Amino acid sequence: MASRARPLTPAWGAALAAALLGAMTLGTVAAVALHAGTARPGPADWSALRFTLLQAGLSALLSTALAIPVARALARRRFPGRALLITLMGAPFLLPVIVAILGLLAIFGRSGTLNDILTALHLPPISPYGLHGVLLAHVFLNLPLATRMLLQGWQSIPSERFRLARSLALTPAACFQHLEAPMLRATLPGAFLTIFTLCLASFATALTLGGGPAATTVELAIYQALRFDFAPDRAATLALIQFALTTAALLAGWALIRDTGFGAGLGRPPELPAPKGWRKATDATAITLAAAFLLLPLAALIARGLPGLTDLPQGLIGATARSLAIALASTALTTTAALTLALATARRAPAHRLFDAAATFPLAASSLVIGTGLFLTLRPFAQPSDLAIPVTIATNATLALPYAYRLLAPQARALHADYAKLTASLALTPAAKLRLITLPQLARPLGFGAGITAALSMGDLGVITLFAGQTNATLPLYIHSLMGSYRMEQAAAASLLLLALSFALFALFDGIGRRHAPA
Amino acid sequence: MLQLDHLTLATDGFRLTANLTVPTGARTAIIGPSGAGKSTLLNAIAGFLEPQSGRILWNGQDITDTDPGQRPATILFQDQNLFPHLTIERNLALGLAPDGSLTPAIRAKVAKALHRTGLDGLAQRKPAELSGGQQGRAALARALLRARPLLLLDEPFAALGPALKQEMLALVAEVATETGATVLMVTHDPQDARSFAPLTLLVAEGKAHPPQDTAKLFANPPQALADYLGR
Numbered sequence: 001m002a003s004r005a006r007p008l009t010p011a012w013g014a015a016l017a018a019a020l021l022g023a024m025t026l027g028t029v030a031a032v033a034l035h036a037g038t039a040r041p042g043p044a045d046w047s048a049l050r051f052t053l054l055q056a057g058l059s060a061l062l063s064t065a066l067a068i069p070v071a072r073a074l075a076r077r078r079f080p081g082r083a084l085l086i087t088l089m090g091a092p093f094l095l096p097v098i099v100a101i102l103g104l105l106a107i108f109g110r111s112g113t114l115n116d117i118l119t120a121l122h123l124p125p126i127s128p129y130g131l132h133g134v135l136l137a138h139v140f141l142n143l144p145l146a147t148r149m150l151l152q153g154w155q156s157i158p159s160e161r162f163r164l165a166r167s168l169a170l171t172p173a174a175c176f177q178h179l180e181a182p183m184l185r186a187t188l189p190g191a192f193l194t195i196f197t198l199c200l201a202s203f204a205t206a207l208t209l210g211g212g213p214a215a216t217t218v219e220l221a222i223y224q225a226l227r228f229d230f231a232p233d234r235a236a237t238l239a240l241i242q243f244a245l246t247t248a249a250l251l252a253g254w255a256l257i258r259d260t261g262f263g264a265g266l267g268r269p270p271e272l273p274a275p276k277g278w279r280k281a282t283d284a285t286a287i288t289l290a291a292a293f294l295l296l297p298l299a300a301l302i303a304r305g306l307p308g309l310t311d312l313p314q315g316l317i318g319a320t321a322r323s324l325a326i327a328l329a330s331t332a333l334t335t336t337a338a339l340t341l342a343l344a345t346a347r348r349a350p351a352h353r354l355f356d357a358a359a360t361f362p363l364a365a366s367s368l369v370i371g372t373g374l375f376l377t378l379r380p381f382a383q384p385s386d387l388a389i390p391v392t393i394a395t396n397a398t399l400a401l402p403y404a405y406r407l408l409a410p411q412a413r414a415l416h417a418d419y420a421k422l423t424a425s426l427a428l429t430p431a432a433k434l435r436l437i438t439l440p441q442l443a444r445p446l447g448f449g450a451g452i453t454a455a456l457s458m459g460d461l462g463v464i465t466l467f468a469g470q471t472n473a474t475l476p477l478y479i480h481s482l483m484g485s486y487r488m489e490q491a492a493a494a495s496l497l498l499l500a501l502s503f504a505l506f507a508l509f510d511g512i513g514r515r516h517a518p519a
Numbered sequence: 520m521l522q523l524d525h526l527t528l529a530t531d532g533f534r535l536t537a538n539l540t541v542p543t544g545a546r547t548a549i550i551g552p553s554g555a556g557k558s559t560l561l562n563a564i565a566g567f568l569e570p571q572s573g574r575i576l577w578n579g580q581d582i583t584d585t586d587p588g589q590r591p592a593t594i595l596f597q598d599q600n601l602f603p604h605l606t607i608e609r610n611l612a613l614g615l616a617p618d619g620s621l622t623p624a625i626r627a628k629v630a631k632a633l634h635r636t637g638l639d640g641l642a643q644r645k646p647a648e649l650s651g652g653q654q655g656r657a658a659l660a661r662a663l664l665r666a667r668p669l670l671l672l673d674e675p676f677a678a679l680g681p682a683l684k685q686e687m688l689a690l691v692a693e694v695a696t697e698t699g700a701t702v703l704m705v706t707h708d709p710q711d712a713r714s715f716a717p718l719t720l721l722v723a724e725g726k727a728h729p730p731q732d733t734a735k736l737f738a739n740p741p742q743a744l745a746d747y748l749g750r
Binding site: 425 | 593604
């Protein structure tokens with residue numbers, strides 16, 4: 001045996017967290033697999049699979065293709081409000097899907113602004129439902145993500161290269177070919193695959209804008225099989241298909257889809273040449289159109305929702321309280337588990353590779369697959385509606401964990417590399433180490449991760465749809481039921497509340513982290 | 520007395536043996552070519568590296584399996600001797616109270632150690648607000664508070680200029696005298712060994728040699744040391 005760093009103590013807390021995550025991801029899939037044997041996929045199921053692949057592929061293609069001119073324009077132009085626009089491009093990740101959809105409906109819906117204009121011009125109205133509606137929502141939600149990822153790519157090109165290109169007086173075309181095209185070849189597959197994977201698990205969008213034989217995703221088919229057809233075996237088969245899909249996508253891009261594009265300073269001075277003339281006009285158009293596409297729906301939603309705030313429906317308070325409780329509980333769970341796992345992997349505790357895998361694997365899980373597994377497992381013991389809240393907390397905590405963990409892991413590694421020896425040589429007690437060293441040093445990523453978890457959990461419309469009864473809807477589900485009964489004004493008002501609460505939760509936790517972080 | 524009893528340290532492609540004793544209260548320099556294992560030896564004594572075989576004893580007591588923080592030793596690293604987000608007072612107090620408490624009695628002792636090391640009035644500063652020399656003094660002040668019988672220095676002053684380094688070594692000598700500590704100091708500078716350490720321990724060619732009189736060793740260096748010194 002070779003000499004090595006002191007014998008490592010097992011990380012029991014991390015082992016527990018990893019076991020729970022394994023039960024929520026692989027455990028639920030095992031439960032699903034046990035039930036799936038009796039139902040073979042039918043024609044409707046294959047059609048759902050085809051539609052899922054089609055919409056995810058088109059959504060990813062459109063989002064990344066449209067992001068290229070926008071990111072390029074943002075990379076080489078400086079204008080007032082640029083930093084704000086880039087910050088706003090990080091926001092759709094936290095934007096509840098149901099809020100985005102209500103915003104889009106305010107513009108593109110049957111009684112939306114666009115159809116008002118078309119009617120005034122005696123043109124036929126357009127419908128926001130079906131494949132193009134789903135694509136519209138997915139591009140709205142993912143274009144900003146793609147833009148940020150590509151923008152990072154542009155800014156990662158060393159400025160010396162651009163200086164060299166300038167000194168050689170390369171034409172814009174040659175500059176693109178030698179500097180920008182290689183970066184795009186390296187960046188685009190990751191961006192495409194990230195968005196493709198996110199859209200594979202699209203449920204809330206398909207639930208509101210899809211539906212029918214022509215526009216049903218696998219996730220939506222699972223929901224319909226469980227809630228309307230009472231066909232648990234069919235739901236289980238569909239859940240297996242969904243699991244295979246997301247796992248394949250995750251494995252295909254294990255290295256590529258980990259970076260979700262937050263963080264990173266995006267404020268360096270431009271090194272890219274900013275050509276004048278028609279290219280300047282093209283850039284201005286790309287930025288203006290993107291900003292309008294992203295901001296107008298939210299502005300229209302605010303205009304539609306504000307009057308309704310004085311006339312909020314009865315059940316709203318209860319739904320809001322439930323959503324807040326779920327968000328806070330899953331934030332506590334996720335933050336604790338992510339910290340435990342990140343610290344254990346940072347010190348390379350026994351089984352640390354397993355911990356890392358357990359913390360990454362929820363990226364391949366989907367709300368409805370976990371939900372189906374829990375539904376099938378827990379059904380013999382209790383009424384689904386009695387379990388709605390705890391199940392939603394556990395599922396949201398699981399799905400947000402990879403993001404919180406990825407934010408913590410690098411800083412936990414740095415903390416270990418720099419100060420583990422000093423901490424050991426002073427024999428600090430575990431409580432003192434946590435209070436004086438770990439929490440202050442990791443306050444920034446802890447707060448940011450908790451903020452993301454809280455906002456995601458607050459706005460989630462997924463597993464709750466499988467379990468909720470008449471009386472325990474969350475705020476997003478409540479908004480969905482308002483939409484279902486065509487109370488669009490009230491739905492818009494309630495979604496403003498949801499929007500405000502999601503971002504307030506994010507700002508609260510992120511702010512706590514910033515305040516306690518070392519200067 | 521520190522005793523390294525048939526000690527073998529091995530990591531990937533590296534091996535070092537030591538079978539030697541260092542007398543109590545001695546100030547010993549550890550010198551040798553870079554990569555020979557000077558820091559590795561110090562890390563093993565401090566408890567950060569488990570030996571492949573052999574024992575480490577302090578005054579006859581086997582400390583081979585003792586945790587770093589429980590060993591009768593204080594170690595100063597090349598850098599990162601202070602937590603950057605804590606005040607100097609907090610950093611020093613951790614040397615006295617590993618549970619992080621900061622009672623009036625502890626604060627009084629910290630203030631005394633700061634006074635002793637010429638850092639009056641800097642208790643509430645963060646390490647980054649101190650000069651390199653002051654940071655070294657703060658780390659030594661904590662060593663003074665811990666008052667462990669072994670003081671291990673892994674080139675903590677390597678980044679300081681010659682005059683400042685001499686000043687710090689003088690302070691180390693004072694701290695060692697006050698606490699009666701046995702000092703082991705890694706250095707690559709023969710001048711440090713001559714001015715500070717009556718004994719010198721040569722680490723070369725996979726072996727840590729027993730400490731010898733510094734003046735005699737440099738006057739008549741063995742081949743490995745002569746090669747290192749370029750003579």
